[in-house]
Amino acid sequence: MFASILASGLAAGAIYALVGVTYNTMFSTSRVMSFTAGQLAMLGGVFGSMFTLKLGMPLLAGFLLTLIACAIVGIITEFVAVRPVLKSLDQHLYVLSTLALALMIQQVAAIKWGTEPQPFPRLIGWGSGVWDEKFWLPVVACAITIAGLEYLYRRTLVGRAFVAIAEDNFAARALGLPERNLRVASYALAGVIGGIAGFSGGELLLAFFANGALLNFYGFVPVALGGLGNNRGAIVGGLALGLFQQAANFLVGGIFSSVAVFALFIVVLLARPQGLFGFQAARRV
């Protein structure tokens, strides 16, 4: 019992954490919280199933195509829903535009892919029971992604340019960094991360169009807990959420477990509005 809660909790938590990282990546270069983060993860599962099962491609090719497709969706998000509203003074418009785009993505998936959850192929086939692939794959994918991002942000020039734009937009532009191109690139990167989340979580969550809305919320909780823009905090928050959710499912059953999750989320946020790892807002006067 305990082992299965641990396995499924960590697996679900890893997926939530990756969606949280997707949010953070989009936020970091645009200061926009995009409602399309969860939809990108949903597309990771749907595209993955489509390429590998429906079209019968080899796994690696299907995986890469999925990531490319998700990156394209990420870029479309930037062009259509983010760039136009950054110009305007009213910051809250991004909520509307990304919401509309997320709804469009969800509807197309529902119509073209279908409204029933479709199967996702077994990828490697190692393990069974508590060590089944559907449990360890998301965790491994999460770890690799985080390691990759750390390397990107710390060791490569492009990564450091991302960090620069995130920390001080004006200074970065003054230094001549191509802000717009970097923003598009970071949205593509966010798409890739979302795709990884959906692809690695496909066996657990199945290729289901309604996953998008679900992951939008559960992927945001790690962001809230970990502090905006803080990837490490998102990982910890995501894993904690996954474990808590599975434990609640076990202890109080389906209906009340979501009540428990949301209630805890609100309580934690009220106690520490900046998140468990976030920083207090700077001087405001």
Place this chain on the structure above:
Amino acid sequence: MGVSRRQVLLGSAGAIGAATTFFPKPAVAASDPIKIGFPAAMTGPSSAPTIGFNRGVTFAVDAINAAGGVKGRMLEVITRDTQGDPTKAVNATQELISQAKVHAIWGPFNSGEALATTPIMARAKMPNVHPCVVETLIDPAKFPNAFRLAPSNNQWDDAVRNYCLNILKVKKVAVIGDTTGYGVTAVGASVAAFRKDGAEVAYQANIDATQPDMTPDLLRARNAGAEVIVVWSVSTGMEARMFNTRAAMGWDISFVGHPSMASGELAGLVEKPENWKKVYAIGYKSCSYDASGKLPAKSQDLVDRLLKANVSVKDTLLWWIAGGVDAIDLIAKAVEESGSTDSAGIIKYWNSLSKYPGYFGNYAFSPTQHNGYLTEEIVMSEASSAKNGTFALAPGYT
């Protein structure tokens, strides 16, 4: 930006104006089409039944129209997507009644929607057939215009309970449902009925359909000594997870319950085909094949015609398609026999049917009985035995 604000404002004003302009309706001519309203959850969750019904509807309408229609009048289906949302269902139903002015409505297909739309259709005296299972939807006194052509949830519950207690002969059951409105209510009713019949409910639970791991729940059921698991859920994802978990646990127990357990997509969702064995889903005599693989003659005839018309039956259930066909036929026949599309005439015709031979079932309606499906036509099917959307009878039936 490219489009000027003025253009957008004028354009949208024009669009709204066009949509709200009321053209005078011409007088009804005898050759006007017979309009059938179809409020369906096409992009909402669990739209699989709707897609099945839609195929039956399209097939039946095409067939009737190809043969010259009903007394020279063509059938026209007006579809609205309700997305499983009662608010949209109410809007769509009222639109079908007052704006599109349909003559009968087939649907909705989701109990939450039906609960909200039934009073509206009653107020408008709109002839209505639907397959939704909630008991309170059918009330000949309050809703004289509403007829159900599928079993009610009580009938389903009776069939499942009968199979568990009298054929499988178990004493302890586990009852599991999802967390939708339907699942919560169905589990509650089922548990109460089992207890009333003297069985012991060792474990009951409502599980979130997206819960990724079913092991804790099945373990608890096993520890409580359950001998059969009764399932009331519409989520094939959740059901697949339960089947796979049962195999992983090595637990030899049967699943009995909701017809969705026989749904075609489960083939892709279970890890091994064996995981889908010993699952008995509600089925219908008309859609079951016997030990030698033969369907009842009438159903075979329908399957042949469907295959000839290139209507896919493999990835859906025959009873959905048959239900759709029957609904259209019932409406067409009512118009034909009563001589017009007057609602009173259609309702009177339906009230007079004592054993209307449909493809899905034989219906009996009367002014005091609007649940048309006969309980003896409900059987349990071997869930993984699907062939063209029909099933083998579960073991134990003579």
Place this chain on the structure above:
Amino acid sequence: MTAVAEAPVRSERRDLRGIGLQIAPFVAVFAAAMILPFVSNDYWALIGTRAAIYWVLVSGLNLVVGFAGHLAIGYVALLTLGAYTTSVLVAGNVMPPLDVFVALAVAGLVGAVFGVVVGLPALRLRTFYFAMSTLGFATIVTQIALAWQSVTGGGIGIAGPEFPAPFNTAWGYYYLCIAFAAVCTWLSANIAHSRFGRALIAIRDAEVAAEATGISKQRLLIAIFLFAGALAAIAGGLFASLQTYITPDAFTFDLSVLFFIAILIGGRGSILGPLLGTIILTILPEIAAPLAAWSTFLYAVLLLVIVLVMPGGIAALLDWRNRRPLLSNRAIVPRPAALAEVLRKSPGDNVLRLRGVTLSFGNVRAIDNLDLDVKPGEIHGLIGPNGSGKTTTLNVISGYYVAKAGTIGLGERVLDPGEPTLRARIGIARTFQTPRIIGEASVLQNVMIGGTIDGQSSFVEAMLSLPRNRRDERMLTAKARSLLNVVGLEALADVRADRLQHSELRFIEIARALMLEPDFLLLDEPAAGLSGDEIKRLAALVSAIRQRGTGLLLVEHHADLIFDICDRVTVLNLGRILAAGTPAEIRVHKEVVSAYLGG
């Protein structure tokens, strides 16, 4: 250069015409609603009733989202609550059945209380976080409705309340809901146009300045949440009756988002915009309906298009007044002489005293052991290089920062540290280094905000537009106009503030600060960005303020201005006092010259 020197005479007729223009669109909508039954069928009755019910909720939510700026996306929680409360009370599941109107009123009360519960996190959480917390509430309420079978009927749901004749027909109910909608429009418009509505916008767009004028965010938001919650719950009861039967799955995320979108499409700070937005969003899915499966997709596309093409919302589209071009050669010509007529209160004798004030940011000593006196009727200049602690000093006096050591006293009283909202009431006002003005509001409204706490009427009196509130409004309007006259900007009174030049904004801030007739005025670099002429006029204005007995603390970089008008000057360097004395003394002080003045 054309000088705007003459104050135009305001005629009663012009005011009335202004009000008439404002009301006209609402009357038009109302008239269209009244004649709808005569030109259409039951379907449009349904859609119209739905739009009216949605508007009942949105009119309250508008104050939370559009005016206060809090992204309450999950407000369907209160709709659900109201729907179930009304239905349960009428059905008699927990207590003997109540009359439907009584049940509606009870639901309103319950909704008010829960409106505060759902909204309170807004006081602590940043925007998107608050949005998510409201979504969390929405899910919690729906799940409880699903689980509490004995009361709510669980998944099967419960019948909605029925209204007595003549409201139980399609058109009868339609007119009832239109009546509710009209009343709610009136109530929310009253609040919006009162000082409470302006205070909300101030909190949204210029929170720091709002605190300086004494506006208490907490009390105001609680009042708004009570109002919006009550309206949402009443809308829920009406919704349940319209649906005739409610189940938990009727209260979807989509519905919640619809309310929110209606407000943003309508435009913030407007009543008419969200009203039209609600109507459009109710009708939009119906227009797309014939597309069946693709209808929601089309709806989303239209939404996106609207957001991109009209970012300011419908309100911005309809704001013809602000399309008129402004004169480009405007000059600011204050009338210091008029000051005496406006400011009647005579300032007291208390001295503003700082003793030994110390403040650090981390390891950096921003202010070190500062002693300062500001006497009434005296201009005290505070100068020094950048980073010497000048603005920090003002912020400590204002209460935004808490000093580590030392006291700040006004006469006998010691000022509460860290309480910026209390300063206005005891007579301390200020302007800011960068003008903190509400861009979307008019110049007049910006100035009126300065006097918010002078109003006598309560929130309820404002909501019902009772005589005392109207008196408040007349008083505030008149005073604001006079002060605009004093600073020479009366011609721009109705112009949106974000269309103004930087220098004009500075003078508006001064007018705003004078609304409460403060005993002490703190000016933070008021001359920054002003032309030479404007600085001279500023000097005259500031001197006139000193004439009537106000004490001024002037932080500045323009040495000429300082030496011109100040009575005393204190020079700061690296947080410590470098020198203090009369301007003549400071001008030749060796260290000051070498550290700061040069030459």
